[in-house]
Amino acid sequence: xVFLIQFSDVQFKYTQDDILNHLNLTVAEGKCVVxxxxxxxxxxxxxxxxxxxxxxLYPGALNGEINVMNQKLPLxxxxxYLLGVAVVFQNxxxxxxxxxxxxxxxxxxxxxxxxxxQIELEIQKVSQKFKLKDLLDKKIETLSGGEKxxxxxxxxxxxxxxxxxxxxxxxxxxxxxxxxxxTFICELKQAGKTVVIVDHRLLYLKNVADEIIILEDxxxxxxxSLERLTKCTTEEMNELGLRSLVSNVQTVQPYSxxxxxTSSFVIxxxxxxxxxxxxxxxxxxxxxxxxxxxxxxxxANGSGxxxxxHLICGLLKxxxxxxxxxxxxxKLKDLLxxxxxxxxxxxxxxxxxTVEKELMIHSKTEAEYQNILTKLNLTxxxxxxxxTLSGGEKxxxxxxxxxxxxxxxxxxxxxTSGLDFExxxxxxxxxxxxxxxxxxxxxxxxxxxxxxxCANRQLTxxxxxxxxxxxxxxxx
Numbered sequence: 427x428v429f430l431i432q433f434s435d436v437q438f439k440y441t442q443d444d445i446l447n448h449l450n451l452t453v454a455e456g457k458c459v460v461x462x463x464x465x466x467x468x469x470x471x472x473x474x475x476x477x478x479x480x481x482x483l484y485p486g487a488l489n490g491e492i493n494v495m496n497q498k499l500p501l502x503x504x505x506x507y508l509l510g511v512a513v514v515f516q517n518x519x520x521x522x523x524x525x526x527x528x529x530x531x532x533x534x535x536x537x538x539x540x541x542x543x544q545i546e547l548e549i550q551k552v553s554q555k556f557k558l559k560d561l562l563d564k565k566i567e568t569l570s571g572g573e574k575x576x577x578x579x580x581x582x583x584x585x586x587x588x589x590x591x592x593x594x595x596x597x598x599x600x601x602x603x604x605x606x607x608x609t610f611i612c613e614l615k616q617a618g619k620t621v622v623i624v625d626h627r628l629l630y631l632k633n634v635a636d637e638i639i640i641l642e643d644x645x646x647x648x649x650x651s652l653e654r655l656t657k658c659t660t661e662e663m664n665e666l667g668l669r670s671l672v673s674n675v676q677t678v679q680p681y682s683x684x685x686x687x688t689s690s691f692v693i694x695x696x697x698x699x700x701x702x703x704x705x706x707x708x709x710x711x712x713x714x715x716x717x718x719x720x721x722x723x724x725x726a727n728g729s730g731x732x733x734x735x736h737l738i739c740g741l742l743k744x745x746x747x748x749x750x751x752x753x754x755x756x757k758l759k760d761l762l763x764x765x766x767x768x769x770x771x772x773x774x775x776x777x778x779x780t781v782e783k784e785l786m787i788h789s790k791t792e793a794e795y796q797n798i799l800t801k802l803n804l805t806x807x808x809x810x811x812x813x814t815l816s817g818g819e820k821x822x823x824x825x826x827x828x829x830x831x832x833x834x835x836x837x838x839x840x841x842t843s844g845l846d847f848e849x850x851x852x853x854x855x856x857x858x859x860x861x862x863x864x865x866x867x868x869x870x871x872x873x874x875x876x877x878x879x880c881a882n883r884q885l886t887x888x889x890x891x892x893x894x895x896x897x898x899x900x901x902x
Contacts, residue, residue: 430455430589430620431476436490438471438480438644445471447644449490455588458611458621460631463641464667464846465818469624471644473591476622477513478504495588512582516594516844517771518574527569527577528562534584548584556580556606568700571598571770571840572727579610590614592623596630597843598770600726600872604630626846627873628669632656640666669847670875689752691715691835691866696747698737708733708890710747715866720857722877723870725887731870734887735837738868739765751834751866765835768824770843776812781823784812788830795830802826802856818849825856835866842876854879 431453438446446468453459461469474480475492481500492499494507501507515521524530531552535545553559556576566574575598582590592611596604608630614621615634625631628638638655640648648666650658660670696710708730715721723731736742738749740761749756751764769775778784781804789795799805802822807815812823821841828836841857842850850873857880860867871877877884878898886894 428455429453430495431622432491432493433472434491434493436475436488436492438475438486438488440484440486445486445644449645451639451646453620453622455620456615456618457636458615458623458631458634460628460635460638461622461624461641462626462628462638462666462668462846463647465849467641468644469641470593472641473513473593473622473624475499476589477511477591478507509585510587510589512585512587512590514575514578514582514590514592514595516597518571518578518598519771521578522566525565525567526562527558527564527566530566530577531558531562531581531584534581538585552580552583555583570728570732572600572603575599576603576606579607588619590619590621592621592625594625594844595623596625596627597840598727598872603727608634626669626844626850628663629671632671638668640668642667664847667847669850689717689864690750691752692748692750693738694748694750696734696737697745698733698742698747699745706730706733706890708737710734710892713885713892713895715868717864717866718861719867719883720861720881721868722881722884723868723887724872724877724884725893729887730890731887732839733890735767735839735868735870738835738837739767741767764833765837766828766831766833768828768836768838768841770840772820772824773813775827776820776823779811780808781810781812781815782808784823785826785830788827790830790832798826798829801859818845818852821845821849821853822856825853825860829863834864835868836860837868837870839870840872841869842871842873850876 429452431451433449433451436446436449437444449468461472463469471480474484476494478501480486481488482504488500495510497507513521522530523533528549531549532545535548553562556579558576558580561569561573566577569577575595595607599607611621611634623631623635636652638650639646640650655671658671663670692714693710694712696708698708700706723734725731733742737744738761740758743758749761756764776784778787785795785804802825804822804826807819812820815823842853845853854876857869869877869881881898883897885892886896
């Protein structure tokens with residue numbers, strides 16, 4: 427057996443604490459392995475070592491021996507090494523070099539001096555494969571999260587390489603796109619490529635991955651083969667800190683208002699069009715929300731979920747439409763005052779150098795501040811820089827800032843993106859707690875496991891329209 431990746435007694439730390447602690451790890455050529463474990467267990471550090479960003483961009487103390495594609499790390503020829511490695515980052519926005527889809531696909535081959543005619547042929551081939559033909563002339567910044575992820579997959583396919591690294595590739599994808607990702611990874615395996623994936627959503631990898639490597643405190647805790655993995659019960663998976671491999675089955679029925687409430691958030695005759703270059707049109711006839719319910723917003727990538735949330739928050743101005751909160755009509759400036767959007771990329775809305783300052787800027791009273799600190803378990807993090815927090819800690823901080831804003835309408839965009847099982851469980855408990863408050867809560871998510879655990883209603887968007895409004899009546 428030929429090992430493409432070998433870690434021997436590897437230690438690494440950024441400052442004082444070891445991130446990798448005498449790690450021994452091998453990955454055979456042509457295999458697909460998944461790195462799993464709790465946040466902070468060393469998964470991202472391993473990827474950064476494999477893609478060369480450590481120590482090229484992130485310096486630290488590295489000991490032990492690492493051999494990748496017959497090259498010893500740290501690298502002596504960084505640029506040549508990268509020709510053999512394809513990387514998909516968790517946040518697609520961090521790896522784009524150009525403004526349009528076409529130019530992004532062309533970027534790598536142009537830099538290698540490939541003939542323009544050949545580049546054009548390759549672009550047509552990958553755009554067909556990843557369903558991007560209608561997006562080639564569009565600006566990347568206008569695409570949905572799932573569409574951006576497809577652009578990333580297409581871009582790394584422009585050049586043939588032996589090693590492919592994926593960091594949370596499923597975080598922005600709907601069910602259809604997940605199947606496309608699964609097919610893509612299978613094709614890479616069939617072509618003899620080596621694939622290393624960090625992901626917490628494991629269901630789509632059930633019949634793809636050769637093994638799952640579970641890390642804990644920078645060490646290899648357990649290595650599960652595909653055969654062993656498929657025999658694990660949900661309880662056994664959860665004990666290992668892993669998400670379930672069983673699809674959540676939820677029975678729904680058309681939503682009907684069961685109680686008379688004087689409080690509601692009503693949206694009627696809502697329409698929106700982008701500029702003439704975009705054929706997308708949002709048209710929502712009517713929908714009504716009530717305090718004490720968690721409403722999931724679901725639908726395919728590009729169906730209008732994010733546009734809908736931006737209209738509610740006043741970040742976009744609707745073409746037509748009325749918004750009524752507790753029987754009071756809202757204008758654009760009122761929407762801005764009454765709504766709070768927690769974005770999928772939480773780090774983009776954390777601005778201060780400590781958690782304490784991040785919270786204090788939103789706090790109105792000392793009692794309220796202390797209550798939120800205690801409830802969301804943030805007291806011990808007050809002196810930390812927000813950007814050094816784990817994914818779950820950042821989500822708790824974002825929820826705290828939303829609550830301290832004293833706004834009535836809270837919208838969360840993919841709040842469990844990139845979270846391990848334990849962090850997802852904690853966020854679920856927080857959302858169930860939010861039901862006890864006099865708030866209107868909307869959650870955009872592709873995470874069916876999360877929605878099954880906390881949402882009691884879901885709106886399904888399809889091509890800019892509200893297709894279904896359903897009440898969840900049973901979860902299996």
